[in-house]
Amino acid sequence: MNPSTPSRPVLDCAGRMLDLSRPLVMGVINTTPDSFSDGGTLFRGDHLDPELAIERARDMVDAGAAILDIGGESTRPGAAPVSAQQEMDRVLPLVERITAELDVVISIDTSSPQLMTEAAARGAGLINDVRALQREGALEAARDTGLPVCLMHMQGEPDTMQAAPTYANVVDEVGAFLEARVAACEAIGIPRERLLLDPGFGFGKTVAHNLSLLEGLPRLAAAGLPLLVGLSRKSLIGKLINREVDERVPASLALAVLAVERGAAIVRTHDVAPTWDALAMCAALRSLQGND
């Protein structure tokens, strides 16, 4: 490394470099008709409208998103599983168009090894797996793409995970799980430098569990890997301050700032423009403090 330039944590996402020395925004593009919080907004009738989707993607990039996270499987509580083919049909055409038209890292929100492989071949730059590569063949598929991977913690599976989440110590257990998945990745040949961690807010967690994890983020950050967090519009906000999904942006911004202050590097959000502003304030304060 050139001694005159300070070293910065940088993630190579298929040739696009993400500078993690300042907090980054990941915008959510849902191709499902039934997601947690923005389900069906890219649909006309019962079909995904590619023009609406690319317009949403462009708006997010213009608003400062460094990454777009494209998902084709709904993981909201109670969601029905989709077939791998259905997921590919929803996601791959969009990956192709975004790669061709926009300068942004494309993240694929999937647990399907086949989709990881196909999306990487079409220009995706990051794999975001809410099952932390536990599906059969996922570790190998992710390794062979050469892409960075976000490993997320979830207790149970989406259809039942909110029934009765139980932990003795949620921060310890989530930390131990993520550490074990990092070890599994390293064992198969995915280097640590290519991994990000996510505690999985709302995935098999009560409000109290989510708050403990937010408080405990610095302990998870101590693993030395970049943290990604998704708190945007999540139901803990509804439960804590009684807001409907479309009224949760201000509280989501507060949570984003709290998470970044506790060590999060990337914030996944449905509302890119206000989140970018909120994180820019965190970055401004940090540069004044001289720790950037």
Ligand code: 7PJ
């Ligand atoms: C998350 C996610 C999250 C990561 C979803 C929603 C639910 N991936 N995919 N982290 N949430 N890494 O957007 O509300 O929190 S889907």
